[in-house]
Amino acid sequence: MPIVDLVIRGGKVVSPDAIIDASVAIHEGQIVAVGHDDLMPSGREEVRADGLHLLPGAIDSHVHFRDPGYPHKETWATGSAAAACGGVTTVFDMPNTKPATGTVEALQMKLRAAEASYVDFGIHALLGDDTVGHLEDLLEHGATSFKAFVGNTFGNLPAPSDGALLEAFEILAPLGIRTVVHAENSSIMARRQQRMIEAGRIDAQAHLAARPEVCEIEAVSRIIHFSEWTGARVHIAHKSSADALWLVREAKARGVDITVETCPQYLLLNTDDVLRLGGLLRLNPPIRDARHNQPLWDALMDGTVDMIATDHAPHAIDEKLKENIWECDCGFPGVETQMALMLSEVNKGRASLMDYVRWSSVAPAKAWGLYGTKGVIAPGAHADIVMVDMNRRGILSHGKLQTIAKLSPWNGRAVMGYPLHTLVRGRFVMRDGALVEAARGWGKSIKGVQKMPTPKPLHVELATRNILKAPDNAPQNALPQVDAVTPAH
Structure with missing residues (x-):
């Protein structure tokens, strides 16, 4: 042998x-x-590995590595180092960098920056009114998928119009490409925020008041309708509320190809924590009332919510800690702490380790066309493996994080269950709890191994591109013949 x-x-x-x-x-x-x-x-x-569990590496479909454009917040080197030390072996980076990843030139800039990555990666390119005309070009040059900011967030990228969103889905449906959607109603939120600013509200809870659950309900419903009409694959990012879960359940029952993620912050934090931590917990969608926590857990258990992501969104400390909530940047780091947090909940009996593998690895691998190559420990798969000690106890500390953003809401939180070793395609990128710095640049794009299932587009004949030219049998728009009438005297 x-x-x-x-x-x-x-x-x-x-x-x-x-x-x-x-x-x-x-x-x-x-x-x-x-x-x-x-x-x-x-x-x-x-x-x-005596006494250790071997998990397929976590796949985080939602990170913001801020590179290019915001190196004081994060870089591909520091963000991917955090991923490696958190047991995450593949990440998908979001397009609200500077420049936004909406042109081939901007995409190439990001791919060059990603050459420093410790872990494998996909790139969500921007879906907006200005990018609909060149979605195929972005795919050809390395984008793996798209992101539509239907709700506004860091970078203040304009939400795509409904017309552009539907046309983009018409284009992507035959290609089988999945689009991530930040599903909140921008118009409602902008108006409510402006009204509160005018009223002098600058407290931390004002952010939540500006983004009520109805914003998510309406946007999720709209996205489902567009997906169902076109057959386009969609992915709802950072599901924060219980109130739109029934829409997802019904859509899945009808066969809509929709996947959903939630994040540890929506499972484990609520407005009590906002009162305690203030602007640190400003993120989009907001941390909500405690009534949402358990229904999101239940939705993970029954498959309504498919996976765990982090929305890793680092900022400099002085960008987060301001008295005026509207001046606090939205988001905080999470890619390095997700696994320890979730393993701790497994140890509490809230879910099984098998459930966690389904949420962190298998479901995202299937959603992004990677399953079999990633998301599983089996012959023929990439050797993306995390060795975890379910009995190891510790205290999370933002000072020990690899990310540049040394500010975490999980600081001081006791955990039980840690990743000790992380391998990406057979190479250690974390060993004995320490980053293997020589592995910088080992990460590769997953574009070459991504294989989405056969698409099932619908209403193709009514797609925008197919109605721009009149059919051959269309009647000419000639003026009708009218007999001359002698004017009355």
Whole structure:
């Protein structure tokens, strides 16, 4: 039997269906065998994983690495280092950088910046009124997917008009490409915010008051209708409220290809924490009342919400801690703390480790056309593996984070369950809890391995591109013949 590059011996391999005692053999970045230790080949390097669980690396479909444009907030090197140390082996970066990722030139700038990444990555390009005409060009040059900011957020990118959004879905549906949507009603939010500013409200809770649940309900409903009409695949980002979950359940029951993410902050924090932490917790959508927490957990358990993401959104400390809530930038870092937070909830009995693997790896891999190559520990898959110690206890500290933004709402939170080692395509990017700095630049675009399922476009004949030219049998728009009438005297 030939010698392989690495054998991980004695661990417990986790899938959505089972936890089994197994060793894993890795060669040239791929898993070549999973099974009983006696059946494994010899490895040039061998690692003992006794007492550890082996999880497929987490896939975070929602990060903001701020690069290019905002290096004081984050860079691809620091953001991907945080991912590696958080057990995240693939990230999808959002387009609200500077310049926004809405042109081929801006996309190429981002791809060059991403050459510093420790982990693999996808790039969500911008879907807006100005980009609808060149979506295919963006895909051809390396974009993996798109993001539509239907609700306003950092960068103040204009929300696409409904006409542009529908036309973009008409274009992307036959291509099978999924679009992430920030689903809040921009018009309602802008008006309410302006009214509160005029009234002198600058308190932290004013941000929530400007973005009531109805904003999410309306926007999710609209996106579902456009998706159902065109057959386009959509993904609802950072689901924050319980109130629109029924819309998603009904849409899925009708066969709409919609996936949904939520984040640890919407599962574990509420307005009590906003009162305690103020502007640090300003993010979009907002942290809501406690009544939303458990329904989001329930939605994860029943499959209405598919996956966990983080909306990792770092800012400089002085950009977050301001007395006036409207002057506080929105978001905070999360890609490095997600796994420890969620494993702690598993240890509390709130979910199983198999559930967590489904949410963090399997569901995003399937949504983005990666399953089989990523999202699973099986022969033929990339060796994206996280070794976690479910018994390790600790205290999260923002001072220890890899991100530039050393300010976290999780600072001081006790956790139980930590990622100890992270491998990306068979190479350690974190080992014994420490970043492997020599692995900088190891990350690659997932564009080459992304394979979306066969698309199912609908109403193609009514798509904008197909109605611009009159059909051959269309009647000419000639003026009707009218007999001359002698004017009355």
